[in-house]
Amino acid sequence: QVRLVQSGAGVQKPGASVKVSCKASGYTFTTYDIHWVRQATGQGLEWMGWMNPNNGNTGYAQKFQGRVTMTRDISISTAYMELNNLRPDDTAVYYCAREEYDPSWPGLDWFDPWGQGTLVTVSS
C-alpha cells in the first residue's frame, strides 16, 4: 500500500539544524509532490512548503524562506526537509504528505497519505 515513513524524533539545540526524512513506498515516487506541514504543541497545522520529486522544484511558505530546504534522493524514494537556525518555537511535530496528482487540474489537490510525524524538540 502507499506509505510515507518518517525518521525518528530528536532533540536539537537552538541555532542547530535538523533534517527529517520521509521514505515513500507503494507508488512511483517521482509522480507526486511532497508537502511538509508542522504542528507545534497546542497549535494548528502549519504548511511549510512543497517539492516536486521529479525535477526538484520547490515552493516555501514565506515564513520559512531562507531557513528551510526540501530535497530528495530518487534512488531511495526519500524526501527530506531541513530546517536551519532552530529556535525553541520550532518545537513541533513535522509531517510529510503526498499530494494527489491529476494532470487535468493544475491547482492544489488533496494530501493523502501523511507520514506518521516526527517530533523535533529544540531545547538547550
Next chain:
Amino acid sequence: QSVLTQPPSASGTPGQRVTISCSGSSPNIGNNFVFWYQHLPGTAPKLLIFRNNQRPSGVPDRFSGSKSATSASLAISGLRSEDEADYYCASWDDSLSGVIFGGGTKVTVL
C-alpha cells in the same frame, strides 16, 4: 490569525448534527478547492473531504462538505464518540502562493 477562519470549538450529543464553518476570501476558497482533514492527537491527519464535497472511500457518509463563494462547511451527522477530534479546512491561496489551513475546530461529543 489564520487566513481561513474556523470556530475554535463545536460540540453535540451522540446522534446530533454538527456543522463547522470555514471562511476565506477570493484568492483562496473563492478560486480553489477546499479540503477537510480530521486530526486525532498522536496520529497523522486523515483526509475527510476533497475537492469541496467529495468523500474518499472509507470515510462514512455521515461526513459531508460544501462550498459557496468564499466559504465552506463540514457537516457531521449522527455524531459518534469516535468523531471527537480536531478538524481543519485547507485550500490554496493565490496571493500567498501557498497552502493555508484554518485554525482548526475541536469537536467534543457530550
